[in-house]
Amino acid sequence: MKTKREKNTKPVDKLFYERELWGKGYRFVAGVDEVGRGPLAGPVVAACVIFPEDINLPGLDDSKKLTPPKREEFYRKIRDCSLEYGIGIIREKEIDKLNILRASLKAMHKAVSGLKNRPDFLLIDGNQKIPELAIPQLPVVKGDSLSLSCAAASIIAKVERDRMMRNLHRKYPRFCFDQNKGYSSKKHLEALEEFGPCRIHRRSFKSVMECLVKQERLKID
Numbered sequence: 001m002k003t004k005r006e007k008n009t010k011p012v013d014k015l016f017y018e019r020e021l022w023g024k025g026y027r028f029v030a031g032v033d034e035v036g037r038g039p040l041a042g043p044v045v046a047a048c049v050i051f052p053e054d055i056n057l058p059g060l061d062d063s064k065k066l067t068p069p070k071r072e073e074f075y076r077k078i079r080d081c082s083l084e085y086g087i088g089i090i091r092e093k094e095i096d097k098l099n100i101l102r103a104s105l106k107a108m109h110k111a112v113s114g115l116k117n118r119p120d121f122l123l124i125d126g127n128q129k130i131p132e133l134a135i136p137q138l139p140v141v142k143g144d145s146l147s148l149s150c151a152a153a154s155i156i157a158k159v160e161r162d163r164m165m166r167n168l169h170r171k172y173p174r175f176c177f178d179q180n181k182g183y184s185s186k187k188h189l190e191a192l193e194e195f196g197p198c199r200i201h202r203r204s205f206k207s208v209m210e211c212l213v214k215q216e217r218l219k220i221d
Contacts, residue, residue, distance in 0.1 A: 014060070014148040017140065021121050022053050028083065030119035031149020032111060032130070034104045035063070035157045039182030040192070040208055041175065041201045042165050044095060046088040046107035047156035049149050050119060055081060062144040062151050063158040075159040078152045085156055086114035089164075096204040105130055111153075125150045172198045 013019075021029045034046035060074055079085065088110025095103040108130050112119065121136045125143035143150035162181055169178035174195055180188045182200075184207060192201070192211050201208045 012146060014146065014151065015055070017123050017138070017147050018051070018053075018149060021123075026120040026136075028117060028120045029123065029149060030112065030115075030121070031123045031125075031143070031147050031151070031153045032108050033125040033144050033150050033153035033157055034088075034107050035154065035161050036182070037100050037104055039202075040184050040188065040205050041092065041177065041182035041198070042168065043089050043091050043161065044100065044104050044107050045157045045161040045164070046104065046111040047153040047160070048086040048088075048108070048111040048115060048119070048122075049078060049152040049156060050083045050085070050115070050117075051081065051149055051152070052083055055148065057081060057148070057152075060148060060151055060155070063154040065145075066155070068162075071155050071159050074152075074155050078156060082152065084115050084117055085153075086111040087156065087160055088112075088114065089160075092200050092202045095202050099204070100202075109133055123147050123150055125154065168200060172200070 018029050028050050030048050030050045032046065032048045034044055036042060036044040057077055063071055066074065088107040090103045090107045098106065105128065109132065112122065112130065112133060119135055123143060124130060124137055124139045127139050127141050129137045129139055140146055140150065144154040165177045165181040175191045175198065176187045189207065192207065196215050197208050197211060203209060203212065
């Protein structure tokens, strides 16, 4: 008799959703995911990945569960093995204009729209469909852990965004973007407090907004 722990550790079939859809005649099933909702700086990046039905990538998982070297390794493998992949980027100014949720959905829309071949069906990590996109869609909560296509999209998006933040670190080294990738680490917050926000900070986010308000008060005083 299996224990409760043994039942909970049963391997997840990460192609369950894809096989269901392939079996229904959907040939080009795409997984979609985004990264960068939480950072105080930098863009939000989404990716869309379409795999062939004979895909075999053991160990591929949600980008958050993989080490940076493993993400880089799978990034190369996904690019080689996928039928196609697309990337969508929304910069900080547009994030401030739209809000982060709408910006994330727009990044996903751009990732899908950038494909040469239109997908037949979309598996989307999360609980919302992509607006204004006339393609059958299924939101999957924790999809990057349950769907191989969504996991692949999370890796492509994560690696692309991390590379962007490392490049931006060269321009704004005081914020340590190469280490924190724009998230609110202690060093990042200390630099923000001392120097104020740089061009790529999201002005609509609370910590950045509070810093701007403080700067304005100091000018008045």
